[in-house]
Amino acid sequence: MKKNEVPQDKSNLESANFKELCYAVDENGEYTTVNSSGWTPKTIALNQAIEDINERVAAAKNRVLNNDVSPIEYYMEYHKMDLGILSSYVGMWQWRVKRHFKPNVFKRLSTKTLKKYADAFDVSIEKLKNIELHEN
Incomplete structure (x- = not known):
């Protein structure tokens, strides 16, 4: 996934001012870390687990x-x-x-x-x- 494609959906993490660290490819094709506020499918799964x-x-x-x-x-x-x-x-x-x-x-x-x-x-x-x- 490219750096600008990292999901920034609303999630439980967002309300607690937390960000999830994800790996993405930058403009030079190298792996880098990017903060994500959430991803809808993951949020649904977490809510169900809770x-x-x-x-x-x-x-x-x-x-x-x-x-x-x-x-x-x-x-x-x-x-x-x-x-x-x-x-x-x-x-x-x-x-x-x-x-x-x-x-x-x-x-x-x-x-x-x-x-x-x-x-x-x-x-x-x-x-x-x-x-x-x-x-x-």
Whole structure:
């Protein structure tokens, strides 16, 4: 793509005063970098991904409020983590973290273990235990 053909469509990046760095060919036929404010197809894909994430967070919140899962699942979804990432942050095996998704197991966790999760999610133990205290 030529330097003057780099898309400058409206996007989420534009509202935050961010620009995406793209490579393009200049007038001498050499590669150079150009800032782009966005590209419509990419913006549509990003918006869809954000919408999907928000739906997953809302579903996790409902499961916690229905006492189907522990708040760990909600915070994991809220922070866009998966089981592997979360287990590496808290230094536990994935099967152990998944076990902590069970409300009856979560209620029996030690303060030390709860602190690991609270630190990973950057919340207090009190907010970890009660998602209604968490501001979305």
